[in-house]
Amino acid sequence: HRPGVTPMRAPHEHPVPHLGDVSPAAWREAGRRLLAKAVGEWCFEDMLKAVDDGDGNYRVDLDSGITYQFRATPGAFGWLRVEPDSLARTGTGMLGNSIAEPAWDVQRFLLDSATTIGTDASTAATYFTELAATQAVDAARIEHGGTPVGELRDLGHAELETHMTGHNLLVANKGRVGFSATDVRAYAPESGRPVRLVWLAVHRGLGEFRGTPELSEQEIVRRELDEATRDAFTGRLTEAGLDPAGYVWTPVHPWQWDHAVQTLHAADIAHRRIVLLGESQDRYLPGQSIRTMTNITTPGRYDVKLPLRILNTLVWRGIPPHCTAGAPVVTQWLRGMLDTDPYLTEETRTVFLGEVASVTVRHPYLEDLPGAPYQHLETLGCIWREPVESRRDPDERVRTFASLLHVDSAGDAFVAELVRASGAEPRLWLKRLFDTLLHPVLHVLHRYGVTFNPHGQNTLIGYDEQGLPGRLYLKDFVDDVCVSFTEVPERGPEPDSHDHVLPRKHPSVIRQHVMDQIFVGHFRYLAPLCADQLDVPEAEFWRMARETVLAHRRRTPELASRHTEYDLLTDQIPRYGLNRDRIVVTRYGDRALRHALHPNGTLPNPLAAG
Missing domain, CATH: 1.10.510.40 (Transferase(Phosphotransferase); domain 1)
Structure with missing residues (x-):
């Protein structure tokens, strides 16, 4: 089995079928639902124009000569809630006549609408893969049948996360560029498959630990690893002739170790600036962000946020070094301010789950490269966060x-x-x-x-x-x-x-x-x-x-x-289009920094008077 993945199916794991096990009916139904979401969200973000034909009927006319008709219910902020079963696609047939047929193919819709949206072929092709990956997961869930909400009510926080279906606004919300189909079955939250984390020793010339005042580096290691594991890891360093005190320990996601760290940090590994210690015994479940892991073996231990060099929901899912370095001081500042507020602490009993410790590892070469794409600079490090179970x-x-x-x-x-x-x-x-x-x-x-x-x-x-x-x-x-x-x-x-x-x-x-x-x-x-x-x-x-x-x-x-x-x-608020940002504005070019979204028009505010 892959390192870091438990080979036996645990009780809470969900079978995620291979695509060969998904029926055509499940694939079409997943596409129909995704198409309805795409039509509604892309019209909402003003990427497409919906023409009101009256009595709840609408259509979108595309530059390609194709028209999509549908029924929808107007909602807040000018949104149209599209009925999936009502979608129809009208094009010109071989004899020049218009032919309407039920529409379920969201991938065809992307190609039909590409020129109307104003995207280029390269972006459309890459986004096509994100749509396909999303539809594959949705189709597998439909094939399996999912879990009734009555059963979800009794689940704990971490396990409930494995039943969720992704970001609401983003259409291709499970694109996960960089993951293979096997990776999805091993590491995606919907698989419900526990993961063991790989631990590394990083030389102090390369890695830096930071924590809130009550947490030392030694205390974090003691809390997160049992004594036998700590002894085994220390032994691997001493057997290699290395001084354990000269290294800071950090977990890494097994996929990241295999696909990013061993390549980008190959020189550091060869020079023993990074040393593989092995797997810890605890098992973790990924949340919907994939990179945040919850300990299910010892629930009182910290959640761990780990970088993954995959592109999902608009950005590469690494962790910037300034974030790992800054996390504990931000938590301490917020605590000093909010934990002394009686309304928050006594009346509402609001809980702020602090990011209490971190390890920062900078790339020794690429951080000096002007304009280096951020995906290459955020490959190693971690943030430990207070878990829900502890509070x-x-x-x-x-x-x-x-x-x-x-x-x-x-x-x-x-x-x-x-x-x-x-x-x-x-x-x-x-x-x-x-x-x-x-x-x-x-x-x-x-x-x-x-x-x-x-x-x-x-x-x-x-x-x-x-x-x-x-x-x-x-x-x-x-x-x-x-x-x-x-x-x-x-x-x-x-x-x-x-x-x-x-x-x-x-x-x-x-x-x-x-x-x-x-x-x-x-x-x-x-x-x-x-x-x-x-x-x-x-x-x-x-x-x-x-x-x-x-x-x-x-x-x-x-x-x-x-x-x-x-x-x-206020009567109007700015509109920020997440789907538009990916398909039209940002596209897929590498950038040195994550960028700020810019508004695209305004939306009527349902909170306004009247």
């Missing part, structure tokens, strides 16, 4: 915010299952959700001018013993925490030597993180699920969300100027 109450279940959007193969939404199981009236349950999620986020935004980029994986909800939302968990601080460039006395001294880790931005941009990640990125999809399965109309859903924002304002009248500065109730 949750005994009777508390913690689930990602994104999990509420999950729909099983029978069409049942996870959010509806949670509401039914709680026995609460849907509006009461939703009010608890809005209060739990929004009050802490808005408090930090308005009082401190800070946001956490609270997307569905960074934001977790803790549910009480009745199944009601009870408190908020936030994670992934480094490179995702932003602060306003306006002076905010409540922030106190800031770690200014890490400006590139704590970027200063205009208040309107800080606000946009909250708008995009919570309201556009999640509530846009949650509202129709609640309308369909909980009988809470979308208009009422948005009124409740707006009322929560207003309740926060009433609670903090002393921050009235900041309510205006970071106004979430």
Whole structure:
């Protein structure tokens, strides 16, 4: 078996069929759903224009002479929720007549629409592979049937992650450029297959450990590795004639060790600046980001964030050295500020899962190359993060915010299952959700001018013993925490030597993180699920969300100027198109740095009055 992969199937593993085991019907159904998502999102991002033909019927006319017709329901922010079974493709037949046929082929749709979108052949071909990889995983899930939401309710945080289906906004959300089909079955979250991590010793001239004040390098190693493993690893260094004290130890993902480290750092390995120690005994499950691993053998041990040189959801999934170096100091700064706030610590009991220690390894040659693509500079290092299991109450279940959007193969939404199981009236349950999620986020935004980029994986909800939302968990601080460039006395001294880790931005941009990640990125999809399965109309859903924002304002009248500065109730908000960025703007050229998104028009804000 591959190093780092447990060969025996564990109880929570899910069979991920080879494509040869996927039926044509499952492939077509996966394509139909993905096509509906593509039509809806690409029109939403103004890549394509939807023509309203009345009575819920729409069409998209393409430069290629092809037209796609469909039925859709208008939603918040000007989004169209496309009905997959209604899609039809009309083209010109051999006799010059127009022929309409049911449409399910999302790959054909990409090629049909390429010139209308304005992308080039190279980008379209590479994006085609991302679409195909995404459809392959979706088809395998359809073939297998998936797990009913009623069974998902009893799963722990790490195992629930393996049942999720990827990023909401991005169409090709499981592209994973660099992974083979075998790699997907071994390392992707949907396989549910535990992974053992490889450990390396990195010479101190190349690697650097950092931790929060209470965590020494020795303490991290003692916490993460049992005594027998520590002794075995130390023995490998001494047997090779090397001084163990001259090295810092770090885990590495087994795929990364095989595909990136042994090639890019071949000279360091040959000169014993990097030494392979072996596998640790603990097994980990990957989350939806793939590179963040949760320990399932010893749950109290830290989550580990590891670089992977694969391209997925817009960027190469490495970890920049300035992020590994800055993670502990950012965590310590946030703790000093937020852990002394009674509203967060006592009233809402908000949990901030700190990134408490890290190892930074810079490439000794490529870091001196001007303009070197960032994918080559982020191949080795790690961040240790506090795990959910160490902070949750005994009777508390913690689930990602994104999990509420999950729909099983029978069409049942996870959010509806949670509401039914709680026995609460849907509006009461939703009010608890809005209060739990929004009050802490808005408090930090308005009082401190800070946001956490609270997307569905960074934001977790803790549910009480009745199944009601009870408190908020936030994670992934480094490179995702932003602060306003306006002076905010409540922030106190800031770690200014890490400006590139704590970027200063205009208040309107800080606000946009909250708008995009919570309201556009999640509530846009949650509202129709609640309308369909909980009988809470979308208009009422948005009124409740707006009322929560207003309740926060009433609670903090002393921050009235900041309510205006970071106004979430404005009539229009900028539109940031993630799919458009990949297909039209960024494409697939190597870049020296991750880039900032730029707005493309505006969206009507459902939180605005009236």
